[in-house]
Amino acid sequence: MTTKKRILSGMQPTGGGKLHLGNLEGALRPWTKLQDDYEMFCFVADWHSLTTVAEKHVDLREAARQTAIDYLSAGLDPAKCAIFRQSDVKEHAELHLLLSMTTPVGWLERVPTYKEKREIIKENDTQVSYGLLGYPVLQTADIVLYRAHAVPVGRDQAAHIEISREIVRRFNKIVGEEIFPEPQAIISEATGEVPGLDGRKMSKSYDNAIYLSDTAKETQKKINKAFTTPTKIHITDPGEPEGCVACKLRRTYDPANYLTQWDECRAGLRGCGQSKKELAEVINENLAPLRAKRAELEADPGYVDQVLKEGAERARAAAVDTMRIVRKALMIGDHG
Numbered sequence: 001m002t003t004k005k006r007i008l009s010g011m012q013p014t015g016g017g018k019l020h021l022g023n024l025e026g027a028l029r030p031w032t033k034l035q036d037d038y039e040m041f042c043f044v045a046d047w048h049s050l051t052t053v054a055e056k057h058v059d060l061r062e063a064a065r066q067t068a069i070d071y072l073s074a075g076l077d078p079a080k081c082a083i084f085r086q087s088d089v090k091e092h093a094e095l096h097l098l099l100s101m102t103t104p105v106g107w108l109e110r111v112p113t114y115k116e117k118r119e120i121i122k123e124n125d126t127q128v129s130y131g132l133l134g135y136p137v138l139q140t141a142d143i144v145l146y147r148a149h150a151v152p153v154g155r156d157q158a159a160h161i162e163i164s165r166e167i168v169r170r171f172n173k174i175v176g177e178e179i180f181p182e183p184q185a186i187i188s189e190a191t192g193e194v195p196g197l198d199g200r201k202m203s204k205s206y207d208n209a210i211y212l213s214d215t216a217k218e219t220q221k222k223i224n225k226a227f228t229t230p231t232k233i234h235i236t237d238p239g240e241p242e243g244c245v246a247c248k249l250r251r252t253y254d255p256a257n258y259l260t261q262w263d264e265c266r267a268g269l270r271g272c273g274q275s276k277k278e279l280a281e282v283i284n285e286n287l288a289p290l291r292a293k294r295a296e297l298e299a300d301p302g303y304v305d306q307v308l309k310e311g312a313e314r315a316r317a318a319a320v321d322t323m324r325i326v327r328k329a330l331m332i333g334d335h336g
Contacts, residue, residue, distance in 0.1 A: 006039045
């Protein structure tokens with residue numbers, strides 16, 4: 001038996017399941033550094049994605065496979081962490097149901113992300129689903145099903161773990177014993193927010209992302225359209241690198257040399273075209289090993305399916321053990 005503490009994290013397979021540079025720097029690379037020190041569960045949150053794509057009839061099985069390919073391409077090792085689809089471990093749904101019985105609706109209605117998404121959905125003239133309201137409960141079930149001690153998140157996501165801690169505290173109080181540990185947030189300090197091509201946070205929903213599956217040419221083409229200093233019309237015009245997407249991405253992917261670009265930009269000694277060309281070269285060089293690995297995995301879908309199958313088996317073993325304890329605490333069902 002391992003003596004390592006457990007951690008869990010995952011991402012939704014929205015937008016076809018393919019991940020982007022923001023996912024890579026904010027999650028995947030930090031995860032790969034944690035997998036040696038923790039017993040790690042990394043899942044593809046396909047049920048969660050239904051809160052926004054249920055009515056669009058998306059092929060979530062293929063989307064989940066694409067997300068898993070990006071996990072593996074970035075360096076997650078199935079020998080070190082369980083990589084699986086959320087929907088392949090039905091205990092997630094059972095625990096979600098049981099936790100929903102002890103979670104006050106008022107707690108869920110005050111969650112900032114629920115309020116934000118509710119307004120976006122209303123603007124699109126669609127209905128708010130129960131699943132969107134109950135998202136934090138399923139999120140909590142995902143974490144505590146493995147009795148995870150912590151969840152790796154970016155600094156801007158740390159507050160999302162607090163609702164899970166509240167749900168856990170209430171459940172433990174109701175059953176009169178500490179069934180679940182209160183999950184802690186492992187804050188990633190790897191990078192700041194990765195800017196999208198339009199200057200906003202890189203996001204699938206904004207259509208401003210560079211994807212790990214993009215080719216070198218596609219990456220160059222996207223960077224050519226990136227937002228720079230609006231007042232820098234001529235090469236000799238001074239730029240503002242702090243607000244330029246090409247400059248900020250250069251800082252992330254070329255930390256040893258980016259200041260030269262920034263200084264030349266400010267002084268009007270270089271044009272935006274040169275900055276974009278060099279940035280594309282830097283990013284493409286950085287992603288070359290990942291893209292090579294991704295091409296191998298794309299060519300061998302059977303291997304990826306096997307990774308997901310074996311990951312689900314490992315996850316289910318832990319999940320079944322937890323649910324036996326939960327049923328016994330609630331005095332319901334067969335707890336063996």
